[in-house]
Amino acid sequence: MGGSHQEFIRRKGSDTMSSLNIALLGFGTVGKGVYHSIDSHQKRLQEIFQKEVKIVAILVKNLQKHNIPRKDIILTDNFEEILSIQDLDIVVDAIVGTEPGFTYLQKSLKRGCSVVTANKEMFSKHGKELLNLAGQNNVSIGYEATVAGGIPIIQTIRQLLQVNRIEKVEGILNGTSNFILTSMRKNKGTFEQNLIQAQKNGYAEADPTNDIEGFDAYYKGVILSELVYGEKPETTQADCRGISEITSEMIEEADRLDLKFKHIVTISKSDQQINCTVELALVTTEHPFYQVEGVQNAVSINTDLVGNVTLNGPGAGMFPTASAILEDIIQLDRKVAVSPCTRIVEPDYNTKTKWVLFYQGKSINLPSDTSLFHSPTSKIVIVETDDVSGIKELNPSINFFRLKGDYILSKEKVIV
Numbered sequence: 001m002g003g004s005h006q007e008f009i010r011r012k013g014s015d016t017m018s019s020l021n022i023a024l025l026g027f028g029t030v031g032k033g034v035y036h037s038i039d040s041h042q043k044r045l046q047e048i049f050q051k052e053v054k055i056v057a058i059l060v061k062n063l064q065k066h067n068i069p070r071k072d073i074i075l076t077d078n079f080e081e082i083l084s085i086q087d088l089d090i091v092v093d094a095i096v097g098t099e100p101g102f103t104y105l106q107k108s109l110k111r112g113c114s115v116v117t118a119n120k121e122m123f124s125k126h127g128k129e130l131l132n133l134a135g136q137n138n139v140s141i142g143y144e145a146t147v148a149g150g151i152p153i154i155q156t157i158r159q160l161l162q163v164n165r166i167e168k169v170e171g172i173l174n175g176t177s178n179f180i181l182t183s184m185r186k187n188k189g190t191f192e193q194n195l196i197q198a199q200k201n202g203y204a205e206a207d208p209t210n211d212i213e214g215f216d217a218y219y220k221g222v223i224l225s226e227l228v229y230g231e232k233p234e235t236t237q238a239d240c241r242g243i244s245e246i247t248s249e250m251i252e253e254a255d256r257l258d259l260k261f262k263h264i265v266t267i268s269k270s271d272q273q274i275n276c277t278v279e280l281a282l283v284t285t286e287h288p289f290y291q292v293e294g295v296q297n298a299v300s301i302n303t304d305l306v307g308n309v310t311l312n313g314p315g316a317g318m319f320p321t322a323s324a325i326l327e328d329i330i331q332l333d334r335k336v337a338v339s340p341c342t343r344i345v346e347p348d349y350n351t352k353t354k355w356v357l358f359y360q361g362k363s364i365n366l367p368s369d370t371s372l373f374h375s376p377t378s379k380i381v382i383v384e385t386d387d388v389s390g391i392k393e394l395n396p397s398i399n400f401f402r403l404k405g406d407y408i409l410s411k412e413k414v415i416v
């Protein structure tokens with residue numbers, strides 16, 4: 001998608017009295033955030049675009065629920081009415097679910113409108129098709145708001161990919177599950193009690209499955225995989241490991257060893273395939289995610305030149321998400337083409353994966369030479385092995401979690 005920002009402004013009409021016309025699909029948390037942010041930042045937007053930035057229409061499902069104070073804005077439940085608006089420049093998608101969003105965005109692109117979407121479920125399934133369709137119609141798509149809310153992760157990765165090769169991306173991409181894990185550690189209580197608290201605070205849906213089973217995080221992992229490696233991962237939603245198996249005892253035992261549970265998405269490429277794992281892992285104080293608490297999100301990008309870059313911030317919410325959408329609107333025509341990273345990361349044969357095992361009963365059976373650390377008082381063993389399945393077979397009731405970050409065993413922790 002070529003063209004400079006100035007060309008974009010010119011294409012949208014050199015008449016300074018004209019406006020940049022936006023239709024908003026959805027008027028819930030995100031839609032309202034975009035509406036109010038365009039209002040509150042109109043002066044700055046006018047400086048950038050040299051014209052007024054206007055919401056000209058809003059699509060909702062249930063007309064009765066809504067009362068838009070501005071009478072010059074079309075409020076409709078009929079998408080065809082949106083499509084028939086003359087001089088429509090941009091369609092912002094802030095509705096839920098794969099359909100009808102996918103169909104609406106296809107129609108918008110074919111009509112020659114650029115699109116900005118926050119709809120991660122839809123974009124993780126159809127992002128590539130929509131990007132191709134945008135290219136064919138000489139328009140653009142922004143999707144910053146689909147991953148990690150207000151954190152500018154898509155722009156950062158695009159920027160890094162221009163020169164760097166990306167070896168791995170890790171993320172805490174679901175604020176609800178991070179809130180539950182943090183709250184279980186700080187305020188105690190069971191998983192269920194803390195889930196109810198998350199619902200009371202408005203962080204978790206009435207049906208929390210997508211968040212706690214890792215599906216929401218997986219959708220975001222797929223979007224990052226397509227951006228970084230050009231393809232969807234081989235691993236599927238069924239491979240996700242959620243957070244519901246966690247107990248308050250495990251949290252307490254880990255805490256005693258200065259370890260924290262985090263629900264982490266990892267995207268990497270081996271010679272076999274692209275992997276997107278979603279799993280509960282334990283992080284050490286050395287890991288960049290150790291301090292990421294509550295509903296915060298974080299993304300850590302490992303690259304060959306710059307090394308490790310970590311960003312953290314609000315992963316959702318009315319105004320952080322609106323910020324990502326406005327950034328996209330401004331960037332729509334500035335996108336520099338980037339190539340996906342084709343580099344395959346060579347496995348480091350000298351470093352095996354470290355696992356934290358929680359066992360019940362009196363003892364645990366381990367193959368020789370795997371154990372790094374054993375704490376009989378807390379029933380935790382840290383082992384180093386690439387294949388934990390043998391240990392699982394010998395000890396069917398153990399829980400095992402990957403350990404991330406350098407682990408410094410202090411004298412008082414080591415029990416030989």
Ligand SMILES: NC(=O)c1ccc[n+]([C@@H]2O[C@H](COP(=O)([O-])OP(=O)(O)OC[C@H]3O[C@@H](n4cnc5c(N)ncnc54)[C@H](OP(=O)(O)O)[C@@H]3O)[C@@H](O)[C@H]2O)c1
Pocket residue numbers: 025026027028029030031059060061062063065077093094095096097099100118119120121145146149315316317318321
């Ligand atoms: N909330 C966040 O912090 C956040 C962050 C990042 C991304 N997102 C994504 O942004 C999107 C919107 O999230 P949200 O939290 O704003 O959702 P929401 O509060 O539930 O609002 C959804 C809006 O979409 C409208 N809608 C739903 N189905 C529709 C249909 N078939 N036709 C027309 N309108 C329809 C609803 O209309 P009615 O009001 O008439 O029911 C409502 O206004 C979702 O895809 C979500 O995954 C959300």
